[in-house]
Each structure stands twice: as C-alpha cells, then as structure tokens.
Amino acid sequence: AQSVTQLGSHVSVSEGALVLLRCNYSSSVPPYLFWYVQYPNQGLQLLLKYTTGATLVKGINGFEAEFKKSETSFHLTKPSAHMSDAAEYFCAVSDSDSWGKLQFGAGTQVVVTP
Amino acid sequence: DAGVTQSPTHLIKTRGQQVTLRCSPKSGHDTVSWYQQALGQGPQFIFQYYEEEERQRGNFPDRFSGHQFPNYSSELNVNALLLGDSALYLCASSLVSGAMGTEAFFGQGTRLTVV
Numbered sequence: 610a611q612s613v614t615q616l617g618s619h620v621s622v623s624e625g626a627l628v629l630l631r632c633n634y635s636s637s638v639p640p641y642l643f644w645y646v647q648y649p650n651q652g653l654q655l656l657l658k659y660t661t662g663a664t665l666v667k668g669i670n671g672f673e674a675e676f677k678k679s680e681t682s683f684h685l686t687k688p689s690a691h692m693s694d695a696a697e698y699f700c701a702v703s704d705s706d707s708w709g710k711l712q713f714g715a716g717t718q719v720v721v722t723p
Numbered sequence: 724d725a726g727v728t729q730s731p732t733h734l735i736k737t738r739g740q741q742v743t744l745r746c747s748p749k750s751g752h753d754t755v756s757w758y759q760q761a762l763g764q765g766p767q768f769i770f771q772y773y774e775e776e777e778r779q780r781g782n783f784p785d786r787f788s789g790h791q792f793p794n795y796s797s798e799l800n801v802n803a804l805l806l807g808d809s810a811l812y813l814c815a816s817s818l819v820s821g822a823m824g825t826e827a828f829f830g831q832g833t834r835l836t837v838v
Contacts, residue, residue: 613765645829652727652813652829653766699765709754709817709827710779713765 611636611702615714623722628672628687630717632700635681642683643701643711644674653699659683670694695721725750727816727830735836736804744799744833748816754778755797756827757789760811772797773819801835809837 616631634640641660645653657668664676670693674685683700697718701711728747736742748755754773758766768781772791791797795816801808811834815827 650831650834652831653815654829655826658826701765709819710756710768710771710781711758711766711815711827712768713758715765716763 611640611704611712613700613702613712613714615698615700615717617717618715619718619720621720621722622690624692625689628685628690628694628719630685630698630700630719632674632683632685632714633681634683634700634702636702636704638704641703642674642676643703644668644672644683644685645699645701645713647697647699647716649696656685656698690719690721692721692723695719727814727828729812729814729830729833731833732831733834733836735838738804738806738837740804741800741802742804742835744801744812744814744835745796746799746814746816746830747796748814749828752816752818752828753795754817754819755791755795756815756817757797757799758813758815759783760813760832762810766813769799804837806837809835811835 612635614633643658644656657666659666659676667673672687697716699716700714730745756771757769760766770780775791786802788800811832813832814830817827
C-alpha cells in the first residue's frame with residue numbers, strides 16, 4: 610500500500626524567499642512521485658515528476674524536487690517565491706503496478722506575503 | 724488541443740437523487756481516472772477506466788459507478804446522493820499504453836453540491 614504525508618497544511622513565505630514543501634511517502638515498490646499545483650477553483654497542474662534516473666528533478670515555474678530513497682522523501686523547493694506561487698500544492702505517489710493510479714497527500718496551502 | 728474537459732462545471736442536487744458527470748480525455752489518451760476532492764483535502768481515487776472496463780477501484784461504495792465509451796470519454800454516476808458526496812470531482816486522463824509514469828492531465832472539475 611502507498612501513502613503520502615505532507616508536513617504542514619499551511620506555509621507562509623515572503624516574496625523572494627525560499628519555498629520548501631515537504632513530502633514523505635511509503636511504497637512497497639519503486640515509486641513514481643509527482644508534485645501538482647492547484648489554483649482556486651481549478652484542476653491540478655503537474656509541476657514535476659520523478660520516475661527513474663536523475664534524482665534531482667526540475668519542473669515548471671522554477672520549482673525542483675529531489676528524490677531521496679533513504680529518507681523516503683520528495684521535497685519541493687523554489688529559490689525565490691513569487692506572488693503567483695500562492696496556491697495549494699499536492700504531492701502524489703504512483704507505482705509501476707498501479708496503471709497510473711495516484712495517491713495524494715492532504716496538500717499544503719502556500720501564502721506569499723509582499 | 725482542448726485538454727481534459729468536464730461537464731457540467733457546477734451542479735446542485737438534492738439528497739437521494741442521482742447525478743451523472745462527464746469527461747472527455749486529452750486527445751490521444753486512452754485511460755480515464757476519477758477522483759473526489761472534498762473541501763480542504765487531497766483528491767481521493769474513485770476508479771479508472773481503460774478499454775471500456777473498470778481496471779481499478781478505490782474505497783468507494785457501489786453507489787459510485789462509471790462507464791467509458793469507445794471514443795475514450797467517460798461518465799461518473801452517483802446514486803442515492805448523500806450530503807457527504809458534496810465535493811469537487813476531478814477527471815484525469817493518461818496514456819497507459821505509453822511509457823510508465825506517463826503524466827496524468829486533469830480537468831477543471833465538476834463542483835457537486837448536495838442539499
């Protein structure tokens with residue numbers, strides 16, 4: 610069985626500061642890991658994904674994440690927050706046996722202050 | 724490319740009624756998954772359709788059923804609506820026959836309110 614834990618339901622960052630969103634997962638098989646962003650009243654947009662290969666993954670809008678197997682983590686970072694980064698962020702896990710079924714975390718709401 | 728489209732965008736139903744939500748996948752995709760997102764929570768997997776069959780199912784009662792058509796579009800049906808069924812219902816499409824880990828594209832969702 611898979612599960613995802615996102616630490617912190619709300620994060621407040623100043624514009625220009627580092628954004629760090631934490632995600633830990635459990636999976637009985639090698640996981641595929643994803644970060645999605647959701648703006649108010651909209652669907653989910655993929656920021657980045659890890660399947661195999663390089664453990665540091667770069668995504669859209671300046672975000673990146675690092676897969677650390679030993680820590681079962683896939684934390685999302687962005688060096689400098691922008692006002693447009695205010696949204697809800699979801700970490701999700703899938704595996705090669707599940708035909709793309711995604712298990713989501715509870716989400717982290719990001720607020721960016723001027 | 725229109726991406727994943729869902730209809731309607733909003734819906735209000737009375738407890739005990741039945742509802743049908745619709746989804747058209749992204750062009751070239753063959754698999755449709757449905758998720759329920761309650762307010763303040765992450766999406767929960769309902770089920771997935773491929774080749775017009777339900778391939779996987781999450782922990783949802785039989786009141787939730789679906790269908791996939793030959794053109795890959797899909798419907799989600801919910802019978803005997805409960806107040807707790809109020810949520811954003813998201814449809815995601817992907818290409819199972821492609822590389823594993825293929826990105827799932829999500830629609831804008833249908834906001835269902837049960838009163």
